[in-house]
Amino acid sequence: MIAATTVPAAQRAERFRPNQFRHATTIATPAAYRDGRWETFEPKPAVDRTLLGRVFRLRPGLTFTPYANPTPCNAHCSFCSEELLRIDADRLTAKRTITDYDQYFAALDRAWRELDGFTMGLSLSGLEATSEPEWLLRLLALLDEHPQLFAERVLYTNGSGLATDARLVPALARARFDRVELSRAHFDERRNHRIMRFDLAQPIRRRAVFEQTVRALRAQATDVRLVCILNDEGVSTIEGVEEYIAEARALGVDRVVFRELSVLGEIYLENRETKWIDRHRAPVRALMERVLPSADAPCEVENVCREGWALEGVTAGYYYYNEVYRRDGVEVVLEGSSYVAHRDAVESGVLQKLVFHSTMELCGDWVPNAQVIGRYG
Numbered sequence: 001m002i003a004a005t006t007v008p009a010a011q012r013a014e015r016f017r018p019n020q021f022r023h024a025t026t027i028a029t030p031a032a033y034r035d036g037r038w039e040t041f042e043p044k045p046a047v048d049r050t051l052l053g054r055v056f057r058l059r060p061g062l063t064f065t066p067y068a069n070p071t072p073c074n075a076h077c078s079f080c081s082e083e084l085l086r087i088d089a090d091r092l093t094a095k096r097t098i099t100d101y102d103q104y105f106a107a108l109d110r111a112w113r114e115l116d117g118f119t120m121g122l123s124l125s126g127l128e129a130t131s132e133p134e135w136l137l138r139l140l141a142l143l144d145e146h147p148q149l150f151a152e153r154v155l156y157t158n159g160s161g162l163a164t165d166a167r168l169v170p171a172l173a174r175a176r177f178d179r180v181e182l183s184r185a186h187f188d189e190r191r192n193h194r195i196m197r198f199d200l201a202q203p204i205r206r207r208a209v210f211e212q213t214v215r216a217l218r219a220q221a222t223d224v225r226l227v228c229i230l231n232d233e234g235v236s237t238i239e240g241v242e243e244y245i246a247e248a249r250a251l252g253v254d255r256v257v258f259r260e261l262s263v264l265g266e267i268y269l270e271n272r273e274t275k276w277i278d279r280h281r282a283p284v285r286a287l288m289e290r291v292l293p294s295a296d297a298p299c300e301v302e303n304v305c306r307e308g309w310a311l312e313g314v315t316a317g318y319y320y321y322n323e324v325y326r327r328d329g330v331e332v333v334l335e336g337s338s339y340v341a342h343r344d345a346v347e348s349g350v351l352q353k354l355v356f357h358s359t360m361e362l363c364g365d366w367v368p369n370a371q372v373i374g375r376y377g
């Protein structure tokens with residue numbers, strides 16, 4: 001069940017299929033998708049899969065995340081979703097780091113063998129996957145033993161380990177990662193630090209090191225996408241967005257995503273992070289309206305967009321929605337999402353996501369006591 005808001009009947013006919021990119025030329029009214037958003041997503045039919053002796057319903061194309069927490073994170077982002085405790089959670093995975101690597105990787109190998117032949121992508125996230133190079137290198141070595149398992153491989157990172165260990169960037173390239181999504185709230189290092197709050201020993205907090213890291217990735221032909229979380233202490237206005245795009249372009253990056261902090265609804269316990277998110281949220285919808293005002297629909301593409309912007313298309317997933325534009329040769333994604341829609345989807349009886357927690361338990365959710373499949377170690 002993915003039902004956060006009501007979608008008009010006419011719009012229901014235009015649902016999104018998984019991985020569907022609805023090209024601008026086929027869209028009469030792109031702004032219409034802004035209401036209802038993830039509800040317009042039409043999922044692939046679920047399939048049965050036996051895991052640890054029990055049958056589960058799985059959504060083909062889901063992403064598998066080995067929850068990366070070999071160490072506590074070396075940044076302390078004010079909005080960190082890993083610090084958010086859902087009301088049905090009894091613990092946070094983030095608080096339990098991976099200790100016994102031999103046991104952990106043997107268990108992960110067992111899980112991957114059971115999933116062999118199932119269509120899925122690798123989404124390497126959680127805390128910071130590069131914070132402990134030995135853990136990441138072992139993970140890449142294990143990936144090497146499962147060359148066909150993942151249709152797509154993406155690393156989400158703050159870049160810290162890539163900046164300090166020269167082995168990691170070439171190793172990622174060898175492991176055929178399709179993309180590295182690199183978080184940076186602002187190009188100005190002081191403003192970025194106010195939000196991301198790296199440990200002071202982390203060189204990546206410096207702008208020059210961040211830029212060197214991007215260049216090193218690009219030199220290995222690794223696709224880099226910069227991720228900017230919108231908030232009113234960093235980037236929140238259309239002018240700020242355009243400055244960020246110009247900085248990215250000057251650095252040679254041609255893909256940027258501006259992501260609104262996910263909608264939290266009433267499903268998280270109040271803490272420092274939820275309060276910060278409430279106080280500093282910058283709605284992506286407002287930016288969309290500056291780039292392509294709803295009142296101007298139907299859109300004959302670029303002529304009604306803000307000057308310098310051209311709409312390329314829109315996409316949706318089970319809990320997110322994107323508008324994809326081009327500006328000065330840079331692909332710019334404006335993205336909104338809802339953790340409430342995510343929670344509703346993962347409770348639907350079909351596993352939409354697989355998370356391998358540090359306890360070696362495989363779950364269909366980020367919450368380690370929810371949608372539990374079982375322990376592999």
Ligand code: SF4
Pocket residue numbers: 073074075076077079080081082126127128157158183196
């Ligand atoms: S880098 Fe990611 S895991 Fe680390 S504090 Fe920031 S949001 Fe949280």
